[in-house]
Amino acid sequence: MALRVKALESLLVEKGLVDPAALDAIVDHFEHKVGPRNGAKVVARAWSDPAYRERLREDATAAIAELGFSGAQGEHMVAVENGPGVHNLVVCTLCSCYPWPVLGLPPVWYKSSPYRSRAVIDPRGVLAEFGTELPADTEIRVWDSTAEVRYLVIPERPSGTDELGEAELAALVTRDGMIGTARL
Ligand SMILES: [Co+2]
Numbered sequence: 354m355a356l357r358v359k360a361l362e363s364l365l366v367e368k369g370l371v372d373p374a375a376l377d378a379i380v381d382h383f384e385h386k387v388g389p390r391n392g393a394k395v396v397a398r399a400w401s402d403p404a405y406r407e408r409l410r411e412d413a414t415a416a417i418a419e420l421g422f423s424g425a426q427g428e429h430m431v432a433v434e435n436g437p438g439v440h441n442l443v444v445c446t447l448c449s450c451y452p453w454p455v456l457g458l459p460p461v462w463y464k465s466s467p468y469r470s471r472a473v474i475d476p477r478g479v480l481a482e483f484g485t486e487l488p489a490d491t492e493i494r495v496w497d498s499t500a501e502v503r504y505l506v507i508p509e510r511p512s513g514t515d516e517l518g519e520a521e522l523a524a525l526v527t528r529d530g531m532i533g534t535a536r537l
Pocket of ligand 1: 445446447448449450498499500
């Protein structure tokens with residue numbers, strides 16, 4: 354696949370249809386500017402500001418847009434909150450729907466057929482394979498993303514972080530924590 358992509362890119366550049374610098378800029382944009390750091394800021398704000406958390410519950414699309422994150426693949430956002438005894442996991446069983454404005458591009462495994470099918474059939478087993486062992490009495494809620502609705506998991510705020518500011522809190526939030534395959 355990597356070779357095919359490279360061959361296609363070379364051809365497009367050779368024919369003058371794309372500018373390699375523009376391609377680099379697009380990849381950089383999704384990897385570094387639209388990556389999961391955006392979602393981490395949303396989570397950190399939700400942990401720090403109860404009024405924001407309430408707005409996130411009521412209308413996640415609008416609350417996320419307050420921080421400047423909106424656009425394609427993020428038009429209808431729902432925030433799902435982990436808490437004592439509840440863990441949320443996001444999948445797209447049909448394809449690879451994913452909240453681009455807050456998480457960037459999906460990881461390869463998110464698009465794989467084993468993840469897409471097994472996250473629904475055996476979420477606890479899938480989580481264990483990610484190294485996420487949940488207590489037996491924790492309820493696991495699996496959310497199936499669609500072209501209509503995209504989900505962002507709000508992980509539990511780690512203990513011992515009372516003194517941290519938003520930027521420091523955001524640094525603790527991982528991409529997999531916001532998909533739900535990991536805990537923080
Ligand atoms: Co999909």
